Amino acid sequence: MKTFTLAISIASVAVAVLSQDAHAYLHFAISAPGQSRVLKWHRTPVRWFTTDRGVPGVSASDLQAAMARAFATWEAVPTASITFQFTGFTGAEPFDDDNVSVLGFQAHPEMERVLGATGFLVDTITEEIVESDIFFNSTFQWSTAAQGDPARFDLESVAVHEIGHFLGLGHSALGETEMRPDGGRRVLGSGAVMFPISLGRGITHDRELQPDDIAGVSDLYPEAGFRGRSGVARGQVTRNGAGILGAHVTAFDPRTGALIAAFTLNSDGEFQIAGLAPGPHVIRVEPLDDADVESFFSRPRSIDIAFLVTFHDRLFIAPAGGAGERFTVAVRPK
Amino acid sequence: MRVRGASLILAVLLLGALPAHAQTTGQRPVRRVEVDAGGGFLGGAGLGSADANLRAGDPVRRPFRLFSTGSRFASAPTFHVRAGFAFSRRIGVEGGLMLSRPDIRTSISADVEDAPQITIAERVDQYGIDASVVVMVSELSLGGRTVPFVAAGAGYLRQLHEGLTVVEQGHVYHAGGGVKHWLLSRDRGILSGAGVRADARLYLMAGGIAFEDRPRPHVAVSGSVFVTF
Numbered sequence: 001m002k003t004f005t006l007a008i009s010i011a012s013v014a015v016a017v018l019s020q021d022a023h024a025y026l027h028f029a030i031s032a033p034g035q036s037r038v039l040k041w042h043r044t045p046v047r048w049f050t051t052d053r054g055v056p057g058v059s060a061s062d063l064q065a066a067m068a069r070a071f072a073t074w075e076a077v078p079t080a081s082i083t084f085q086f087t088g089f090t091g092a093e094p095f096d097d098d099n100v101s102v103l104g105f106q107a108h109p110e111m112e113r114v115l116g117a118t119g120f121l122v123d124t125i126t127e128e129i130v131e132s133d134i135f136f137n138s139t140f141q142w143s144t145a146a147q148g149d150p151a152r153f154d155l156e157s158v159a160v161h162e163i164g165h166f167l168g169l170g171h172s173a174l175g176e177t178e179m180r181p182d183g184g185r186r187v188l189g190s191g192a193v194m195f196p197i198s199l200g201r202g203i204t205h206d207r208e209l210q211p212d213d214i215a216g217v218s219d220l221y222p223e224a225g226f227r228g229r230s231g232v233a234r235g236q237v238t239r240n241g242a243g244i245l246g247a248h249v250t251a252f253d254p255r256t257g258a259l260i261a262a263f264t265l266n267s268d269g270e271f272q273i274a275g276l277a278p279g280p281h282v283i284r285v286e287p288l289d290d291a292d293v294e295s296f297f298s299r300p301r302s303i304d305i306a307f308l309v310t311f312h313d314r315l316f317i318a319p320a321g322g323a324g325e326r327f328t329v330a331v332r333p334k
Numbered sequence: 335m336r337v338r339g340a341s342l343i344l345a346v347l348l349l350g351a352l353p354a355h356a357q358t359t360g361q362r363p364v365r366r367v368e369v370d371a372g373g374g375f376l377g378g379a380g381l382g383s384a385d386a387n388l389r390a391g392d393p394v395r396r397p398f399r400l401f402s403t404g405s406r407f408a409s410a411p412t413f414h415v416r417a418g419f420a421f422s423r424r425i426g427v428e429g430g431l432m433l434s435r436p437d438i439r440t441s442i443s444a445d446v447e448d449a450p451q452i453t454i455a456e457r458v459d460q461y462g463i464d465a466s467v468v469v470m471v472s473e474l475s476l477g478g479r480t481v482p483f484v485a486a487g488a489g490y491l492r493q494l495h496e497g498l499t500v501v502e503q504g505h506v507y508h509a510g511g512g513v514k515h516w517l518l519s520r521d522r523g524i525l526s527g528a529g530v531r532a533d534a535r536l537y538l539m540a541g542g543i544a545f546e547d548r549p550r551p552h553v554a555v556s557g558s559v560f561v562t563f
Contacts, residue, residue, distance in 0.1 A: 176388060176398055176446065189388025189398025199391050210389075254384040254403050254440065255545045278500055279543060280438055280456065282386070282403055286447060309449040311442055315456035317495045 037127040039120065040168045040220055045085040051104025052089040055138045058105075058155060060089060062144045067103050070159035073209060074167065079218040079226040079275070082167065094133035095119050101166070103159070105142075106135040113184065115140055115198055116158050118165035132166045134159070143202075150202035157199075157206035164194045169216050171196040171295050173248045173288060174261050191259045196295040211258035215275025226275075231318030233273040235327040236264070237285050239307050243269025244331065246296070246303030248288055251281040251316065263296065276318035283312035285329045307331040368418040368428070370531055372558025376412045376434050379539070379550040381405035401445040405545055407552070408455070410436035414556060424470050428485075432462040438543060456495070458543060462506050464489025470514075479519075484511040485535075493542045504541020507549070510534050514560065527562040 048071070050064045058066075064086065071084040094102045099121065108114065114137055121131035136142065136158060143149035144156065174191030187199050192212040199205055209217075218226050237247040243264065249271045250261040262273045287305040288296060297303050310331040318324055383404040387397035411434065418428030437455040466487030475481040491504040512533035519527045533556045540549040 174388065176400075187391035189390055189400075191388040199389075203391070205389050250386075250400075252386040252401075252403070254382075254405055257384060257387060259386055259388075259400075279502070280405075280440070282401075282440060282442060282454070284386075284401070284445075284449075309445060309447040311449060311452050311454065313452070313454055315438055315440055315454050317456055317458075317500050319495075319500050 038168065038220070039122055039127055039129055041082070042126065042128040044081075045083040046101070047085050047087045048101045048103060049087050049090040049092070051094070051102060052091055053105060055105045055142055057149075057152065058142045058144055063104065063155070064089065066144045066156045067159055069207075070156050070163050073160050073207065074163055074217060077209065077214050077217055079214065079223050079230070080221045081223040082217065082221040094135040096133070097121050097131065099131050101132050103134040103162075104136070105138040107138045108135070109139045111137055112139070115153055116162045118162045129168065134162045134166060136162075148202045148204040153198065153201055154204045154207070157193075157204055160206055160209070161193050164213060164217070167217060168220055169194055169213075172212050172216070172261060173263070173296060174210075174212050174250065174259055191261075211256075212260050215260045215273075219274045228321040229278075230274065231276045231278050231320060232323040233271075233276060233281065233283065233316050233318060233327075234323045235271060235283075235312075235329065237269040237271065237329050237331060239304070239331050239333055241330075243267055244304045244307065245269065246288055246293065246305070247271070247307070247331070248286050249273065249329070250284045250286070251276055251318075252284065253277055253279065253281050255279055272323075278318050278320035280315045280317050283316050283327075283329065285310050285312070285331055306334045308334055366420055367563040368420065368426075368560050369416070369563075370418075370558040370560030371413075371415045372531070372556055373411060373413045374533070374554060374556025376410050376432075376436065376537070377553040378409040378436070379407050379552045381407060381438065381544065381550065382546040384545060399444065399446065401449070402443050403440050404443075405438060405440040407550070408437040408439050410434045410460075412554065412556060414558065416558070418468065423472060426468045426470070427465065428468055429465045430463070432464070434460045436460060458500075459494040460542075461492045461494075462489055462537075463492075464506060464508065466508070471511075479517075479529075480513055480515045482511060482513050485509070485533075491539055491542045502542045504539060504544070506540070507538045508535045508554075510536055510554075524563055525561055529560055531558045531560050532556070533558070 050067055052060050054060045054063055068086055075083055090102055092100060092102050094104050094106060116136045118134045120129055123130050141152040142155045143152035148154050172192035172194040175195035176188040177185040177197060178188055180186050185197055187197050190199055192210045193206045194213055233251055237244045245264055245267050247264040248261060250259055251273050252259055260273055260275060262271050264271045286309045287307055293303045310329055312329045316324060385402050386400040390398050412432055414430055414432040416428050416430035418426050420426035435457055437457050439453055439455045441453045443451045464487050466485045468483050468485045471482045486509040488507045491506045493502040514529055514531045516527055516529040535554045537552040537554055538549040
């Protein structure tokens with residue numbers, strides 16, 4: 001039930017990229033001896049270009065306008081402080097290492113299930129992103145229609161997802177899929193724009209960020225006061241007393257319906273979910289599906305998926321600022 | 335017709351009570367200041383239900399449900415102290431502090447991955463500070479020593495978790511009544527009287543840890559010992 005293979009994006013990172021240890025969500029990070037460091041932009045506004053070429057149904061100006069709306073969506077998160085600036089149209093291609101961030105269409109017929117991808121150029125000394133490019137696969141048909149086009153993928157929705165990577169966010173596992181006859185996956189439900197599979201042609205839902213996306217970007221680029229107003233859940237997932245790597249931990253706020261999730265990111269099974277609204281949360285732990293692991297982790301073989309869905313046996317009450325009491329969820333083996 | 339019938343019954347009751355009032359109210363001196371302390375039980379109340387939903391992949395379908403929850407405040411013992419001032423034999427005001435430690439209990443069911451149904455809980459410290467108007471219904475007193483009363487008021491609700499790491503605030507409104515029974519009554523000395531008191535109240539709590547906007551009703555019963563000065 002919970003497997004998927006049709007990725008709408010990949011993060012083609014110019015350096016070794018891992019998820020950061022014991023931190024909320026999947027943030028891109030570079031590995032260094034004994035540690036990993038989160039990748040993010042240090043200088044704002046982040047300047048971006050769009051290519052001066054359109055595709056059938058989407059002109060260059062349509063492309064620019066859709067990108068501007070997608071950047072504005074991230075910029076509008078009140079608990080995050082990141083700004084962008086459109087610099088102009090360019091004849092340069094995405095994925096040229098030229099210190100210029102370019103978004104545009106490219107034809108990649110060999111990537112038959114990839115709608116778009118994001119790449120980085122990173123200063124490995126400062127852990128600063130110095131360039132990030134996004135391509136949208138022009139092998140597919142695209143639309144910028146306000147209500148979407150049932151026969152085409154919504155460019156703005158996919159752009160919002162890719163710009164999440166552009167900012168340094170990895171994929172969210174808040175979603176459920178089922179197998180299609182052609183071997184792909186159909187999304188039954190998605191709880192985050194950063195879920196790695198498109199909702200499908202004509203659907204514009206991903207123009208709007210979900211609580212998990214907002215918590216992720218706010219944790220990476222916190223606005224002053226964010227950490228003082230939101231709470232952190234910290235804990236450990238164990239099976240038979242040993243930590244589990246790669247367990248998906250979700251915090252559900254019954255008051256708002258918000259779902260915010262993270263992974264256990266070290267062999268001790270430790271996790272941390274930041275950006276929780278103060279108050280009670282239900283904590284649910286589930287394994288990633290084996291077809292899913294590569295969407296989230298660069299070393300899928302080390303990810304433990306041999307356990308059953310388990311709820312924490314207490315309500316977690318997030319404090320208004322700081323972390324609540326650490327807790328352990330002991331999962332049941334499969 | 336039903337209204338008239340009810341009015342008739344009420345009138346008969348009052349007529350029956352009035353002679354007792356005439357005989358007994360004169361025996362109970364005006365008590366100016368009253369202090370009481372005691373304990374009781376605060377009934378539970380539903381906090382509402384909520385589903386953990388994902389957006390459906392198909393725009394015409396309902397949200398995809400991961401699991402369902404239903405939450406409530408469990409009933410809990412309470413402790414209280416109150417201080418009151420009687421303006422007359424009939425009307426007084428009082429303020430009080432009520433403490434309790436109820437559990438928030440959440441039942442989780444219908445998990446999409448067939449996780450077993452489970453009820454999880456967490457305890458919170460709850461403080462209510464309120465003020466009330468108290469009306470003694472002396473007409474219904476029994477022998478002059480046991481006097482019913484009605485009371486209503488409002489106050490401030492504060493809920494804490496793990497010390498001060500979580501502080502939720504709200505409002506509390508209440509209405510109810512009870513009886514006071516004087517065990518001691520004298521005209522001399524600082525202590526002018528003492529007795530026991532029983533209360534039944536309906537609380538409406540708004541805000542605090544709440545999963546829905548509407549106030550939640552709690553029934554409370556309590557007993558206390560009081561002294562008057």
